[in-house]
Amino acid sequence: MKYFKPVAFVLLALFSIQLLSAQETNEDQLSLNEGTLDNQFEYVIQKSNNYQDYKVIKKTWLYALKAHTMDSLKAIQSDLKNTQATVDSQAKEISDLKNNLTSTQSTLDFTNKEKDSMSLFGIQMSKSGYNILLWGIIGILLALLGFFIYKFKNSNTITKESKKALADIELEFEEHRKVALEREQKVRRQLQDELNKQKKEN
Numbered sequence: 001m002k003y004f005k006p007v008a009f010v011l012l013a014l015f016s017i018q019l020l021s022a023q024e025t026n027e028d029q030l031s032l033n034e035g036t037l038d039n040q041f042e043y044v045i046q047k048s049n050n051y052q053d054y055k056v057i058k059k060t061w062l063y064a065l066k067a068h069t070m071d072s073l074k075a076i077q078s079d080l081k082n083t084q085a086t087v088d089s090q091a092k093e094i095s096d097l098k099n100n101l102t103s104t105q106s107t108l109d110f111t112n113k114e115k116d117s118m119s120l121f122g123i124q125m126s127k128s129g130y131n132i133l134l135w136g137i138i139g140i141l142l143a144l145l146g147f148f149i150y151k152f153k154n155s156n157t158i159t160k161e162s163k164k165a166l167a168d169i170e171l172e173f174e175e176h177r178k179v180a181l182e183r184e185q186k187v188r189r190q191l192q193d194e195l196n197k198q199k200k201e202n
Contacts, residue, residue, distance in 0.1 A: 032064055037072055040065060 029035070030043035044065060049056040125133070 032061060033068075037065075037069060040068060 030039050030046065032040055032043050044057055044061050045055065048058070048061070
């Protein structure tokens with residue numbers, strides 16, 4: 001306890017010296033012609049004289065602060081204009097890119113539509129519709145071919161049967177002709193015999 005008071009006193013003294021040193025260093029860093037506007041205002045406030053509740057500031061300092069403030073505002077305005085110009089330029093680029101994207105998307109959609117469709121007799125059809133139509137036509141042609149083959153076979157069978165029937169009729173006719181011829185010859189012989197017989201009687 002006895003040693004605590006001198007040590008505390010020494011520490012307090014060192015802390016005070018360090019605080020004063022830091023304050024002086026801070027004041028040394030402040031300037032009216034350098035640094036940020038905040039530092040310049042702080043410089044004017046700290047260096048100006050006090051009069052009752054007021055601060056007495058030199059006119060030259062005020063004019064210098066005004067000039068620095070105006071320069072800063074002009075720089076900010078210039079940056080703002082440049083930033084606005086950049087924003088406008090980027091907005092135009094974005095608009096152009098959007099238009100290009102829309103055009104590209106339209107071209108892509110048209111290309112995909114053309115790729116997925118085919119032209120038949122000048123009519124655009126989807127590939128699935130084209131395939132259905134093509135296979136439908138092939139199916140109809142195959143059905144017609146089958147029908148004609150059936151009809152041909154049927155006609156061929158009828159023709160064969162007709163030829164056979166005709167051959168049978170011709171054979172029957174030939175036999176009938178032979179029989180008729182024989183009968184005619186027989187009748188003629190009988191007639192001749194009768195005529196000869198009557199001649200002999202006369």
